[in-house]
Amino acid sequence: MGKRAAVEDGRIVAISGMSRSGKTSFAVRALNGFERVVIWDPDDELSKRARAVRFDRLGDLIAALRRAQDGPLRACYVPANMTRKALIAAFGLWSRSAFAWCVDYGGPVAVLADELADVSNAGKAPEGWGQLIRRGAKHGLNTFAISQRWSEADKTTLGNAARMVAFRASNTLESEYVAQRFRGVQAQELEDLRMKSYIELDRWTGARYEGVVNPAKDG
Numbered sequence: 001m002g003k004r005a006a007v008e009d010g011r012i013v014a015i016s017g018m019s020r021s022g023k024t025s026f027a028v029r030a031l032n033g034f035e036r037v038v039i040w041d042p043d044d045e046l047s048k049r050a051r052a053v054r055f056d057r058l059g060d061l062i063a064a065l066r067r068a069q070d071g072p073l074r075a076c077y078v079p080a081n082m083t084r085k086a087l088i089a090a091f092g093l094w095s096r097s098a099f100a101w102c103v104d105y106g107g108p109v110a111v112l113a114d115e116l117a118d119v120s121n122a123g124k125a126p127e128g129w130g131q132l133i134r135r136g137a138k139h140g141l142n143t144f145a146i147s148q149r150w151s152e153a154d155k156t157t158l159g160n161a162a163r164m165v166a167f168r169a170s171n172t173l174e175s176e177y178v179a180q181r182f183r184g185v186q187a188q189e190l191e192d193l194r195m196k197s198y199i200e201l202d203r204w205t206g207a208r209y210e211g212v213v214n215p216a217k218d219g
């Protein structure tokens with residue numbers, strides 16, 4: 001391995017909103033800026049939408065990451081066994097693989113985890129994922145974490161998120177949960193958003209942006 005340039009810090013972006021509100025479309029658009037991408041894709045939709053190579057065995061994913069070294073690769077892993085226990089185990093190993101790829105070969109790497117509530121609960125982050133969240137950014141890992149139900153997903157992810165991209169919330173529990181954790185937005189605004197529209201909040205600067213995704217164009 002050669003000498004490495006200084007790595008720019010990555011960041012964690014959390015994405016919320018009800019089903020079909022635009023979360024995955026936003027993430028796909030955000031991934032366009034990266035050549036090295038690892039995706040957790042339980043809905044088996046991102047190989048097409050994000051032009052990624054599809055893997056349904058973790059061993060194959062790990063081998064491909066190792067072969068790619070510090071070169072470009074957009075890899076998407078589709079878990080085959082969807083029982084909760086199997087999903088959580090696979091998610092831990094997937095997280096470790098993505099983290100190791102970035103640490104061993106260098107960033108920037110982007111990671112997308114679609115639907116976190118399937119694999120975490122309101123308590124502590126699952127092993128592997130917790131480490132990625134706590135330590136990834138300083139190695140140049142950019143993490144996009146999606147959930148329809150942040151109130152049921154792990155606290156570590158939202159607690160470390162530099163940005164929140166909030167699409168329409170389906171209920172008050174969810175809208176209040178997000179609004180209480182990020183300055184600059186009211187719960188009611190999140191419930192009133194049009195589908196595919198979002199409010200983006202920067203935790204550190206307090207800046208707020210509004211935007212719309214176009215799935216037909218962005219993916």
Ligand SMILES: Nc1ncnc2c1ncn2[C@@H]1O[C@H](COP(=O)(O)OP(=O)(O)OP(=O)(O)O)[C@@H](O)[C@H]1O
Nearest residue numbers: 017018019020021022023024025026148215216219
């Ligand atoms: N290629 C496409 N062309 C046109 N519309 C699309 C395309 N892909 C998705 N859509 C539509 O865009 C909307 C937002 O889709 P998206 O997949 O981003 O939602 P989501 O928030 O990720 O939903 P979910 O929580 O169900 O995964 C949906 O109405 C969907 O049917």
Ligand SMILES: [Mg+2]
Nearest residue numbers: 023024025114
């Ligand atoms: Mg989605």
